[in-house]
Amino acid sequence: MSANAKSAMLGLALVLMAAGVSQAQSTKSNALSGLTPVTDAVLTNPPPSDWLQWRRTYDGWGYSPLDQINKSNVKNLKPAWTWSLTSGVTEIAPLIHDGVLFVTNAGDKIQALDAATGDLLWEYRRDVPAKLIAEGGNTLAKRNMALYGDNLYIATSDAHIVALDAKTGKVVWDHTVADWNKGWRYSSGPHVAGGKIVIGMSGCNAAQGGGCFITGHDAKTGAEVWRVYTLAQTGDPNEHSWNGLPLEKRFGGSAWIAGSYDPVLNTLYYGVGQPNPWIAEIRGTLPKKDGFDNAALYSDSTLAIDPDTGKVKWYFQHLENDSDDLDYSYERILVDIPVNGQMRKATITAGKIAIIEAIDRTNGEFLWAKETVPQNIVASIDPKTGKKTIRPEAIPHIGQTTLVCPANPGARGWPATAYSPRTQMLYLPMTEFCANTTPTPIEPGQTFTGGGRAVHKMIPMPNTDGNFGRLDAVKLTDRTQAWSKRQFAPMTSAVLPTAGGIVFAGDIDRWFRAYDDETGDVLWQIRTNNAVNAFPVSYSVGGKQYVAIAVGNGSSQLRNLNTLTPQIKNPDGGSMLWVFALPSP
Amino acid sequence: MQRAGIQVIAGMLCILASLEASAQTPGPSYTPAQAERGQASYVHSCQVCHGSALDNGDFGGAPLNGSWFREHWGKSDVGALFGYVAATMPPDNPGGLNDTTYADILAFILQGNGYPPGGQELPSDPGALQRMTLSR
Numbered sequence: 001m002s003a004n005a006k007s008a009m010l011g012l013a014l015v016l017m018a019a020g021v022s023q024a025q026s027t028k029s030n031a032l033s034g035l036t037p038v039t040d041a042v043l044t045n046p047p048p049s050d051w052l053q054w055r056r057t058y059d060g061w062g063y064s065p066l067d068q069i070n071k072s073n074v075k076n077l078k079p080a081w082t083w084s085l086t087s088g089v090t091e092i093a094p095l096i097h098d099g100v101l102f103v104t105n106a107g108d109k110i111q112a113l114d115a116a117t118g119d120l121l122w123e124y125r126r127d128v129p130a131k132l133i134a135e136g137g138n139t140l141a142k143r144n145m146a147l148y149g150d151n152l153y154i155a156t157s158d159a160h161i162v163a164l165d166a167k168t169g170k171v172v173w174d175h176t177v178a179d180w181n182k183g184w185r186y187s188s189g190p191h192v193a194g195g196k197i198v199i200g201m202s203g204c205n206a207a208q209g210g211g212c213f214i215t216g217h218d219a220k221t222g223a224e225v226w227r228v229y230t231l232a233q234t235g236d237p238n239e240h241s242w243n244g245l246p247l248e249k250r251f252g253g254s255a256w257i258a259g260s261y262d263p264v265l266n267t268l269y270y271g272v273g274q275p276n277p278w279i280a281e282i283r284g285t286l287p288k289k290d291g292f293d294n295a296a297l298y299s300d301s302t303l304a305i306d307p308d309t310g311k312v313k314w315y316f317q318h319l320e321n322d323s324d325d326l327d328y329s330y331e332r333i334l335v336d337i338p339v340n341g342q343m344r345k346a347t348i349t350a351g352k353i354a355i356i357e358a359i360d361r362t363n364g365e366f367l368w369a370k371e372t373v374p375q376n377i378v379a380s381i382d383p384k385t386g387k388k389t390i391r392p393e394a395i396p397h398i399g400q401t402t403l404v405c406p407a408n409p410g411a412r413g414w415p416a417t418a419y420s421p422r423t424q425m426l427y428l429p430m431t432e433f434c435a436n437t438t439p440t441p442i443e444p445g446q447t448f449t450g451g452g453r454a455v456h457k458m459i460p461m462p463n464t465d466g467n468f469g470r471l472d473a474v475k476l477t478d479r480t481q482a483w484s485k486r487q488f489a490p491m492t493s494a495v496l497p498t499a500g501g502i503v504f505a506g507d508i509d510r511w512f513r514a515y516d517d518e519t520g521d522v523l524w525q526i527r528t529n530n531a532v533n534a535f536p537v538s539y540s541v542g543g544k545q546y547v548a549i550a551v552g553n554g555s556s557q558l559r560n561l562n563t564l565t566p567q568i569k570n571p572d573g574g575s576m577l578w579v580f581a582l583p584s585p
Numbered sequence: 586m587q588r589a590g591i592q593v594i595a596g597m598l599c600i601l602a603s604l605e606a607s608a609q610t611p612g613p614s615y616t617p618a619q620a621e622r623g624q625a626s627y628v629h630s631c632q633v634c635h636g637s638a639l640d641n642g643d644f645g646g647a648p649l650n651g652s653w654f655r656e657h658w659g660k661s662d663v664g665a666l667f668g669y670v671a672a673t674m675p676p677d678n679p680g681g682l683n684d685t686t687y688a689d690i691l692a693f694i695l696q697g698n699g700y701p702p703g704g705q706e707l708p709s710d711p712g713a714l715q716r717m718t719l720s721r
Contacts, residue, residue, distance in 0.1 A: 134628045135637075205643075408645065435645065443651045448641065456645025556633045560644050562677030569678070 031114045032121055032167045034098045038147045043192060044263050049540040051096045054144035054191060055416060056537070059334040060260035062418030063497050064538035068545035070500035073582055074514045074524045080546060080581040081118035083111075087573035090552035091141040091187075091414060093494075093535035094577070095152070097166070101539075102147070103577055104189075106140040106554060107133055108156050112169060116541040118579065122169035124154075132157045132180065137556040143188040143414060143535070144258045146197060148219055153197050155186035161199060161222055175222030177201065177215060183208055190217075193261035193268040194307030196225060200255025200329075204230075205276040205449055209248030214255050214270055214303070216310055226310025230255055230272045232297045243285040243294040251283070251449050252276030253299050257414060260332040260347070262361060267313060268305040269347050269361065273329040275299035277453050278408070279439040280323035281398050295320035300328040302347060302359060314364035318351055319388060323395045324377060324437070325408035325452075326352045331416045333426065337476050339367050348476070350417060352410030353377055354430050356474060357386065370479045372472055373411040373432050374461055377404065396454060398439045407435030407458045409560040416535060420497035423517050424477050427503050429491035430470040432461045433564055458564055468564055469507055471495070473520060483520035489568060490561040493549065496536035504547060506532020508561055509568050512549055512578070530574045533558050548579045613663045613717040614703030615692035623693030626686050630675050639697045649694050663707070664715030667691060684709035 036042075038052060046052045048065040055062040069077060088106030095102045101115035108126035113119060132139050139157055146153040151163040151172055158180040163172040178184035178201060185203030192198070196216040204212035211231030215224050230253035232238040242250050252275040259270035275296040280286035285294040300319040303312055318328045328351040337346050337358065347361040353375050358367040366386030371378075377394040381387070396402040409431075417428045439454040460466055468490045473482040489509035496504040497517055506512040508531045514524040534550035552575030553559075562568065627635075634646030640653070647653060658666050671687045673679050682690075688709040696702065700721075708714065 134625065135632065136629060137633050437645075440640075440648055440653055443640075446651075452636070452642050452645055453640070454645060455647045458645070556644060559633060559675075559677045563675075566677060566679055 031099055031119075032112070035100055035167055036098055037150050038097065039149075040195060040263075043148070050098070051094070051537040051539045052147050053095070054093045054189075054258050054535070055260075055331060055418070058193075058261040058263060060331045061333060061335070061421070062331075062416055062494060062535070063420050065499045066538050066540055066545045067499040067501075068540070069498065069502065069538075069547065069582060071502060071516060071523060074500070074502055076582050077514065077524050077526075077547070077580045078583055079526075080579045082579065083113060083118050083577040085550060085552065085575040085577055087575050088136055088552065088554035089138070089141045089556075090534045090550040090575050091143050091555050092550050093144050094537055094548055094550070095145055095147055096537065096539035097147055099541045100166075101548070102145060102152055102166075103550075104142045104145060104154070106552075106575065108140075108142065108154070110145070110152070110154055110164065110169065112166070115539060115546065116544070124164055124169040124171075126156055126162075128157050129180065136554060137559070138187045139185055141187045141555065144191060146190045146192050148192045148197070151219070153190040155189040155199055157186065159184040159186055159201070161190055161197065161217060163219075163222060173222045175217065175224075177224070187256050188258050191258045191261075192219075193259065194263070194266055195219060196307050197222070198259065198268060198307065200258070200270060202254040202256035204254050205251050209250060209449075211250055211253040212255055212273075214259075214305065216307055228303065228305055228310050228312060230298055230303070231275070238297040241293040241295040241297040244289050244292045245284050249284065250275070250296075255329060257329045257331060260334050261307065262334050262345075265345070265362060266307065267361065268307045269332040269334065270303045270305060271329040271332060271349060272298050272301045272303060273327045274322045274325050277448055278323065278325040279396055279398070279454055280321055282439060282442065282448060282453055285321050286323065286395070296322070300326065300351065302328070302332065302349065302364070304361065304364060316359050316364045316366065316386070318349075318357060318386070324404050326377065327410065330412065330414070333417065333419050334361060335419055335476065348419070348426065350412055350428065352406060352408070352412060354406070354411035354428065355381075356426065356428070358476075359386075368479065370474065372428060372474070373406060373430055373470065374464070375405050375411070376434075396437045396439050398441050401436050401438045403434055404437045405434035405461060406431070407433050408437070408456055409557055413557045415492060416494040418495045418497050418503075419476070420503070420517055422497070422499060422501065423473070423475070423482070425473045425475050425482055425497075425517065427495040427497055427505075427517075428472045428474065429493065429495050429505055430472065431468050431490040431561055432464065432470055432486075433468055434459050434461055458560070460564070468561075471503075471505055471515065471520065473503075473517070482518070485515070485520045489565060492558055492561065493532045494535040496538060496547070498538055504536045504549070506536070506549060506551070508532075508558065508565065508570070510551065510570065526580075528578055529571065529576055531558055531570050544581055546579050546581045548577060550577045551575065611717060612721060613695050613700055613707060613719065614705040615695055615700075615707040616705070617696075617702050619689055619692040619706045620696040620702070623689035623691065626682070627690050627693050630682060631690065634675075639694065650697050654698055658719055659721075661719050662715050663691065663717040663719060664711050666719065667709070667714050668711065
């Protein structure tokens, strides 16, 4: 080829490249320019095509009303596009609005993608402190974000809340909530309730006496409007529930999973985690002292909060004086159900023991509880009050080994349950296992405020078939188990029921599956490139339905479950967003 | 008399053997730079269970310092500790790290237990490690 010809070719290539860039930019601006403001009315009644909140709707159902993908055609589901994510923890819930998909990467990189094609529209990268990047695991997880008005609201690993312009990714405001150097962490993110940006703090075990808190912020500025402490403070009527421990020696109560909101009752429902240190003998709430209670309020509770003022309307403690790290911070599903012939406004949750518990969300009255997996911790539940009697043999003591079922990562973890109005069933992804728990003594002169301080040797549930994974469907109207599927691999994704009669869920062994919502039969499955470890979501663009799920290996809970099944080998890297659709006709 | 003589000789041989053994079983050697490398690997692969201070993990790992470590490993040699760690850790991927990475992580743990650094890096050769006692 002559020099002139080469030059001409190069020129043509440059012209084509320039045209390509301009075309891409044009497409990008089109996708973003279609973004409409997310109003209170839209959040209350979102279009079926959108997935605007962590669990799609205020009530936390995690249900998609789309039915293009259904029981008869789901077998044809194919990858539509994929997108590599930063290696590490996923645990993410993408949001989709007006054809734009917002996704979190480990380490606070946020991207806006064209939801139909996977084209990158904008990217926000945060300069996360190197120490936090090195820690990895939960620290870098951000399970949810919020869309409200023209902004995308995110939490950061260094304990800020940031409002990004949803159309550009540019920072609108950046508000410091707490000092990450003191151990405060966000592993989930903000959500909207009553026009406020609400978020729960985590990491409240690292020498932060007094416990965690939930804060409400002005959406326009980020300014903190109210703060609810999750552990009883000085002057609180339940201060005596800490066995005489002063405030600076009360630890825990992380609020590390986003809450739910009832706009009619104008009430926010939030779960509170376990008290720290986990072992009551180490924490100082055992043995019980005369003249004090030792329930350790408001650990392992549901808090009902007025989002305008931060006033706690009522609380319900699911587990008193927890000594087994049996967290109750998980999602609250708000659903109206018949109880003894009367419709009740319920909030439903399950803690790590995976006992489904229904509370009247108007007043905190206990309605009912239903056990799922075998467990050896709760001996009985008072049918009127919901108060649990704990087997004394399940309370670990320093230097002794106690069999605890389920083990402390939980029969259920952050992978959320979901409710389908189609079947009136609650779907629960779970793992059956136990731990031989041996609390280790504190060294003389040492202060310990962390979580564990016990060796947890995890083992299969005794006298079972060796399967760990389990997916249950429970009919909330009559509390019967509709179906239960068990398998070797622990379940490691949240579940997604749809109007198409399908429940999507995934496991640690890289399988992502579609189950029949009425029978549990597997209708479709695909082997992905890593552990399925996020919240599946569904949306539509231009009339075409998509299902999205992230996979990856880096979650602390995932790595713990993997110790049960070390024969399941997953890649270190390779976090990815998979998006599926039916082939075009 | 003959039997007593044999016993004396046997006793002397035992003393000699033990002198020789102690001469051949020095404490572990590692370098500060190696412990620093080991810390980075520890943070990535171990910290979630064993904690940032070796004894404050949130996911049930045994303390890697203090009385727990002394009671479990204080009378052992580095080879045994290396063998255990390399065969069983991290529990979600036993044996999944390189031998040099395991040696680096052990250097970090030894540093955290107050073993003084030396002029040589901790090796990953089993024979050499077995000749290093943790007893002190």
